């Protein structure tokens with residue numbers, strides 16, 4: 001059943017500009033039914049803008065978005081989408097049960113109250129006042145409100161920002177319970193660990209573009225690699241991509257910069273060839289990986305096949 005019909009989400013050439021900023025710069029993305037996808041990117045990458053368009057809050061300037069083959073507005077009205085956005089204050093003096101039940105009743109085919117409370121792990125605190133909750137509990141209430149209408153796709157924009165480790169774990173467990181029912185989940189984050197623990201697939205966005213798209217382990221290996229840089233002894237500029245472990249090659253500042261999945265092997269091969277002076281080896285953090293991936297994405301677009309600089 002889950003595989004029939006159009007995909008959950010299709011973005012084609014989606015662009016959104018604010019004055020001089022291209023917040024989203026040509027996103028193509030297909031999300032299949034039942035996938036849990038992490039949208040991973042640094043602050044300002046365009047995650048919230050992408051999510052806002054997906055939810056039909058504002059239209060793209062160019063390109064199209066379809067949710068189960070429908071426009072976001074129609075999909076929203078048909079109850080396909082549930083969302084948990086970055087902002088949103090709790091109203092005072094009502095209980096968890098009251099607010100969840102109230103929101104449920106605004107939908108045509110809501111989930112049973114008991115089930116929403118269970119999914120979001122709120123059963124034990126159902127009688128607590130929503131304005132007296134901890135940060136983690138309040139986020140689970142927001143999550144429950146996103147689920148109340150029994151949407152096919154739930155969209156969460158940085159749901160765990162500002163939560164402690166335990167609260168995060170509880171929220172991810174709640175999200176996984178919802179995904180396990182065959183639903184599609186899209187969440188944004190700037191933590192790779194979250195993507196790693198919860199997503200089938202990680203779409204990395206930077207500067208409004210998709211710069212990598214793969215399983216969590218593929219994305220992790222890009223990030224966990226090491227960077228090897230040196231001044232080439234011979235001024236040589238080709239063939240480095242053939243060295244063991246090397247996944248990318250760049251030239252700047254008179255140096256060769258290699259990304260490698262095994263810096264020991266790479267350095268040994270370089271040493272045998274007596275190829276370098278001034279060698280530096282360093283770990284690649286997530287921020288570096290964003291920069292490198294963004295750079296590679298631009299490079300692929302502007303440099304013809306076969307040139308290396």
Ligand code: ADP
Pocket residue numbers: 018019021022023024041042043044045046047048049050
């Ligand atoms: P993220 O959620 O990944 O942090 P955003 O989608 O919020 O990124 O922002 C992407 C870019 O668009 C940023 O450069 C941001 O400053 C800009 N931007 C976002 N919203 C607006 C807005 N309403 N007006 C002007 N610029 C905006």
Ligand code: MG
Pocket residue numbers: 047048049086157158
């Ligand atoms: Mg954001």
